[in-house]
Amino acid sequence: MDRVSAFDEPLKKLLGGATAKVMADHLDLHTVGDLLHHYPRRYEERGRLTALTDLPLDEHVTVVAQVADARVMMFNNGRGKRLEVTLTDGSGRLQLVFFGHGVHKPHKELLPGRRAMFAGKVSVFNRKMQLAHPTYQLLDAESIDGAEATEAVDAFAGRLLPIYPACKQLDSWRIAKAVDTVLPSAQEAVDPLPAALREGRGFTPLPEALLKVHRPQTKADIAQARDRLKWDEAFVLQVALARRRYADTQLPAVARRPRPGGLLDAFDAKLPFTLTEGQQKVSKEIFDDLATEHPMHRLLQGEVGSGKTLVALRAMLGVVDAGGQAVMLAPTEVLAQQHHRSVVEMMGELAEGGMLGGSDLGTKVVLLTGSMGTAARRQALLDLVTGEAGIVIGTHALIEDKVQFHDLGLVVVDEQHRFGVEQRDALRSKGKQPPHLLVMTATPIPRTVAMTVFGDLETSVLDQLPAGRSPIASHVVPAKDKPHFLTRAWERVREEVENGHQAYVVCPRIGDDEEEAARAGKKKAAEDDGEKRPPLAVLEIAEQLTKGPLAGLRIEVLHGRMNPDDKDDVMRRFAAGQVDVLVATTVIEVGVNVPNATAMVIMDADRFGVSQLHQLRGRVGRGSAAGLCLLVSEAHEASPARARLSAVAATLDGFELSRIDLEQRREGDVLGQAQSGVRSSLRMLTVIDDEEVIAAAREEAVAVVTADPELEHLPELRTALDALLDKEREQYLDKG
DSSP states (O other): OTTHHHHHSBBBHHHHHHHHHHHHHHHOBHHHHHHOOOSEEEEEOOSSSOOOOOOOOEEEEEEEEEEEEEEEEEEETTEEEEEEEEEEEOEEEEEEHHHHGGGGGHHHOOOOOOOOEEEEEEEEEETTEEEOOOOEEOOOOOTOOOHHHHHHHHHHHTOOEEEEEOOOOBBBHHHHHHHHHGGGGGGGGOOOHHHHHHHHHHHHHHHHHHHHHOOSSSSHHHHHHHHHHHHHHHHHHHHHHHHHHHHHHHHHOOOOOOOOOOOHHHHHHHOOOOOHHHHHHHHHHHHHHHHHOOOOOOOOOEESSSSSSHHHHHHHHHHHHHTTEEEEEEESSHHHHHHHHHHHHHHHHGBBSSSTTOTTTTTTTEEEEEOOOHHHHHHHHHHHHHHHHEEEEESSGGGGOOOOOOOEEEEESEEEEESOHHHHHHHHHTTSSOOOOEEESSSSHHHHHHHHHHHSSSEEEEOOOTTTTTOEEEEEEETTTTTHHHHHHHHHHHHHHHHOOOOEEOOOOOOSOOHHHHHHHHHHHSSSTTOOOOOHHHHHOOOOOOHHHTSSSOOOEEOOTTTTHHHHHHHHHHHTOOSSSEOOGGGSSSSOTTTTEEEEEEEEESSSSSHHHHHHHTTSSSSSSSEEEHHHOOOTTSHHHHHHHHHHOOOOOHHHHHHHHHHHHHHHHOOOOTTTTHTTTSSSSTTTOHHHHHHHHHHHHHHHHHHHHTTTTOOOHHHHHHOOOOHHHHHHOOOO
């Protein structure tokens, strides 16, 4: 059998069609290799065989005994049932108990007189020793003779029993049996780690690691196997990313160096403040990249309000200086309009190139979105193709086929995680040569995640807030337990307005659509509190506030279903101070800059994610007055939702919060659905806990790829890479 084929063998050949189908449909396991990489989630300790008279409390034990009696008892007015089984082994008696759906199978099998092995944790109920929901194996089936029974007892007792990620159609012990069938193929495992690396770090050989992770004799076996398998995952993934980075450095690009005395210098000269040290350092990294003849691929991540937009704008102006065009892609129209407005404000007469009263050094700043009128759109497209517009800001509309550029030099993508790699590539292909790429993310990302998800990008971090930014005080308002706290929250909003400031009230949904309410209510009902109430809505809350606690104040609503001109009008009036309280959905999450807004009340705050709350909170405290953020929740005090809110209230450090977020959600969500290549390959590695492994694997991967970019001398590593990245998955690695 050749070395690759053992792992590629379809499961249905070895396990039979029915089992293989369930594995494929429900667990996404198709080949022997897939099953061997389906690792146990944890291990049950079975304890040595114990006599019923010597059972130690709170320990895992295995007993061999005979069923003396079994009966089903009803409780809770007949709504619940439990199966009670009494065992005897000649020395003593022991009670077993099974509840709920777990009653059916043992009720049929554990008949008086049958002999079996039982394993579980000993507890006491009504002063009697018992095992609740033990696992068991029947020993007196006709097929088992004495010798086989002894062997079964030995195999069953004193073992670390692997518990596999299972599904309703296939429980863990059946998966374990299937693994036994394919385990001999582990000997054929192709080892992806280069020999020097494996020996240098003293790793267990791969076949042995697979054997130990599935059938450990000791806890040390498990630890050894896990160390080795984590490394494989981290290393193969980092090699894939290192190869992408290497391939990018081989592409040609036009070097874009700003000319002295040009647009950038004119812009810097009119800035009313000096850049922070962090902004200067990051700008230097960006301009150094832009000056090379290979495309820049840089991730700019920073705290809410750290001035990323300014840094990106300076890079764009530098590219325009060098004769190119720069594009900024925003995830929503509202955001594109805001970026356009703030860029035009920051640039002043420099944004009016070719217009009366504009600066000679200036350029045209054009907005391009899907809902623009035909005439405005035609003019914008013309400005792009002639090169009249040096700076373009827009949504996905920019990616359409008919959009042509004169000379695209730089693409800035805002809020990366909402843009697919396909979109990034489509935009890249609009340049005569690949343009430089700057990706901005407003959600600070822990270093390990950045290395795993954005591993093909160099990273710049802005972690310093500009001078003059005010601290934001955050508090949880438990509306259910303490309704007077909510009353006080509205009083605080009124006080801020009386002091000449403005406020936001954020709600999870819009509220003009019954289906939306039903959907949201269902989703919530399925969650931890089992509450049926749909999330609070903008339109309802705005009405309540207007008639009630905020009567007399100028209240407006803003949400995604409004027409773009109306949205723009509301935002403009809010920014101009003509609106006191803006009741909005999360459309205000990023990019909104109204320094006079000092208070924010987030309704049903427990329905938002940690990083989203941090984003929203970043909209206040942007001026010289202190900010206040009130997180209103009906979740009860002990719930995970409340713990999450308390974490947000306790720190303003976005990196710390993103870490908490990741620990709570695990990386499946964080890496996102479209990270399919990465996500499906992380079986052993947890991005948040294995920082050292990831960092070390990245270093080794860079060394390997630098020395041998095509991996010609490492055929096994190439094989592992191909398995990880069938071609379409490789594309996904690029999406964050």
